[in-house]
Amino acid sequence: MKRTTRIKKKTKYRLWYLGVLTVLVLVLVIFNLALSPMRNAKKQATQLAQQYAGLKEETAFYHYNRNHTYYTVAGTNDKKQKIYAIVAQNGKKINVYQQNEGISEASAKKITQQTGNVKKITHTALGMHKNKPVWEISYLNSYGNLCYDILDFKTGKVVKTIQNI
Numbered sequence: 001m002k003r004t005t006r007i008k009k010k011t012k013y014r015l016w017y018l019g020v021l022t023v024l025v026l027v028l029v030i031f032n033l034a035l036s037p038m039r040n041a042k043k044q045a046t047q048l049a050q051q052y053a054g055l056k057e058e059t060a061f062y063h064y065n066r067n068h069t070y071y072t073v074a075g076t077n078d079k080k081q082k083i084y085a086i087v088a089q090n091g092k093k094i095n096v097y098q099q100n101e102g103i104s105e106a107s108a109k110k111i112t113q114q115t116g117n118v119k120k121i122t123h124t125a126l127g128m129h130k131n132k133p134v135w136e137i138s139y140l141n142s143y144g145n146l147c148y149d150i151l152d153f154k155t156g157k158v159v160k161t162i163q164n165i
Contacts, residue, residue: 038063041063041071041089042061042071042073044071044087044091045061045071045072045073045085045087045091046058046061046073048085048087048091048094049073049075049085049087049094049096052085052094052096053077053083053085053094053096054077054078054079055073055075055076055077055083055085056075056076056077056078057075057076058073058074058075059074059075059076059082060072060073060074060075060105061073061074062074062124062125062126062127063125064086064125064126064127064128064136065125065127066127066129066136066150067129068088068089068127068128069088069089070086070087070088070089070126070127070128071086071087071089072084072085072086072087072125072126072127073085073087074099074126081098082098082099082100083096083097083098083099084096084097084098084099084126084133086126086127086128086133088128095128095133097133097153101153101154102133102152102153102154102155102156103135103151103153103154103155103156105124105126105135107156108124108135108137108151108156109121109124109137111149111151111156111158112137112139112149112151115149117141117142117147118139118140118141118142119139119140119141119142119144120139120140121137121138121139122138122139122140122146123136123137123138124136124137124138126153129150129159129160132152132153132154132159133152133153133154134150134151134152134153134159135150135151135153136148136149136150137149137151141163141164143164145163145164145165146164146165147161147162147163147164147165148160148161148162148165149161
């Protein structure tokens, strides 16, 4: 009788562990599938930057999504110049800029923080807005609302501000 009870308990625990393990595996698979499109976009943008901009070493990757989607690869080209290669989502247009032609990511963040209402910067991205390179800085303001600043890459001037989303 005791032996039967012990076997039932072991079976119960094994089934419970199997259930937990199954759930964990499913979560990992779903997470992997969710990230797959971004990994593919990064891979494609990097390949295009290597092919058309002479990218040799990648140092950063940005995803910009306003009216159009752009993927930006930062790095060094074959002439040892620091560049940004901004690739349209369809891969048909690539804009290449030397990093010293405009403001850095850190400078863009600093400009946004100087507005005085920034609690936490949540995301930065380099992309194209009205055919000009821009930094997009998303942040939470002091009220916890999501806000965006779009800054001109070359001048650092605020092109557009979206508040309290």
